[in-house]
Amino acid sequence: MAAKNHRTGMALKEVWRREENAICADCGKPDPDWASYTLGVFICLDCSRIHCNIPSVSQVKSLRMDHWDEAQVQFLAQHGNAVAKATYEAHVPIYYYHPVHTDCQLLREQWIQAKYQRKEFVEPGKQLPFSNGLKEGILWKRGRDNGQYFPRRFLLSEREGCLKYYTKQDAKEPKIVIKIDTINATFQPEKIGHPNGLQITYLKDNKTRNIFLYHEDGKEIVDWFNAIRAVLFHYLKVAFPVASDNELTSRLTRNFLKEGYMEKTGPRQKEPFKKRWFTLDHRRLMYFKDPLDAFAKGEVFVGSGENGYSVKQGLPVGVQGTFTWPFVITIVTPDRDYLFTCETERDRQEWVAAFSRVTEQPMTPQEYAVEAYFKLKP
Numbered sequence: 001m002a003a004k005n006h007r008t009g010m011a012l013k014e015v016w017r018r019e020e021n022a023i024c025a026d027c028g029k030p031d032p033d034w035a036s037y038t039l040g041v042f043i044c045l046d047c048s049r050i051h052c053n054i055p056s057v058s059q060v061k062s063l064r065m066d067h068w069d070e071a072q073v074q075f076l077a078q079h080g081n082a083v084a085k086a087t088y089e090a091h092v093p094i095y096y097y098h099p100v101h102t103d104c105q106l107l108r109e110q111w112i113q114a115k116y117q118r119k120e121f122v123e124p125g126k127q128l129p130f131s132n133g134l135k136e137g138i139l140w141k142r143g144r145d146n147g148q149y150f151p152r153r154f155l156l157s158e159r160e161g162c163l164k165y166y167t168k169q170d171a172k173e174p175k176i177v178i179k180i181d182t183i184n185a186t187f188q189p190e191k192i193g194h195p196n197g198l199q200i201t202y203l204k205d206n207k208t209r210n211i212f213l214y215h216e217d218g219k220e221i222v223d224w225f226n227a228i229r230a231v232l233f234h235y236l237k238v239a240f241p242v243a244s245d246n247e248l249t250s251r252l253t254r255n256f257l258k259e260g261y262m263e264k265t266g267p268r269q270k271e272p273f274k275k276r277w278f279t280l281d282h283r284r285l286m287y288f289k290d291p292l293d294a295f296a297k298g299e300v301f302v303g304s305g306e307n308g309y310s311v312k313q314g315l316p317v318g319v320q321g322t323f324t325w326p327f328v329i330t331i332v333t334p335d336r337d338y339l340f341t342c343e344t345e346r347d348r349q350e351w352v353a354a355f356s357r358v359t360e361q362p363m364t365p366q367e368y369a370v371e372a373y374f375k376l377k378p
């Protein structure tokens with residue numbers, strides 16, 4: 001008996017060590033140490049917990065702590081992450097968002113359910129709720145004044161190239177029409193205070209506007225997210241016919257580089273420092289009085305190092321400020337210096353790293369145009 005167990009244990013390790021099984025089949029996290037013995041995939045602990053919620057299709061065990069009998073090991077050997085990918089991800093649409101380990105619970109949950117439970121990507125050409133360039137439905141939208149959420153009818157149209165919403169159910173005219181090429185969507189469960197919270201940003205007169213939404217049904221809100229990506233992808237495909245599919249998918253939606261509170265002073269650098277919520281959305285640094293404000297109190301363009309933009313720790317020479325948070329950052333732009341303070345050193349390091357990521361990248365022709373817009377601003 002002992003000998004047999006020993007042999008089985010070796011075999012399990014051999015399968016587990018295969019290169020295809022070196023990252024989680026669902027989120028890509030390295031060194032997965034759980035596996036589904038009904039699907040034959042190697043997954044991380046967090047994804048294994050999501051698999052536990054779909055027991056009709058997936059049964060999981062720890063590769064380290066649980067006993068694996070010979071038949072189960074054979075099953076893993078015959079399946080594994082490469083076979084599973086070829087089966088369950090065979091026809092994932094190019095624009096569909098593949099969650100990673102750091103993404104919110106909802107995105108990872110819906111991805112796993114879509115793959116194994118609903119089998120959305122197993123057969124080619126399946127009509128899915130996000131794939132036909134038109135989506136209509138009710139979403140709960142945060143009102144501007146008192147922070148309450150109201151049901152609003154939304155319409156996304158590839159043909160019209162826009163997302164609109166209506167305040168009254170039977171209204172003929174939309175309250176707002178958002179051009180698809182200015183949209184970004186990002187899940188913000190913590191900020192919105194709802195596990196299915198989605199933030200939409202768009203540009204109006206080169207200023208960022210925010211819409212905060214949710215839907216009680218997690219599948220529905222993720223379908224909206226992928227529908228927006230689908231419409232945007234097809235828009236970009238027409239606008240940039242020579243760009244590769246990879247280039248286009250990298251431009252569909254983006255997470256913010258960093259968000260959080262800092263204190264800021266005014267242009268004379270003598271004004272009292274005020275606590276503001278900051279969002280770094282690629283080259284746009286925005287600040288808000290409240291994290292859920294519909295629009296920013298101010299926006300700063302962050303260009304590249306070669307164009308005179310940089311981030312420094314501490315104050316510029318000769319400047320003295322009255323601030324309560326001790327960890328100072330200076331953002332240098334060709335026009336002026338911006339002084340911000342962070343509550344903790346760790347926070348400062350994270351902001352400096354986020355700004356550096358932006359300034360280290362050269363600017364694209366489109367970004368030069370955005371910079372010019374900012375300079376025109378009164």
Ligand SMILES: [Zn+2]
Pocket residue numbers: 024025026027028029043044045046047048101
């Ligand atoms: Zn995982």
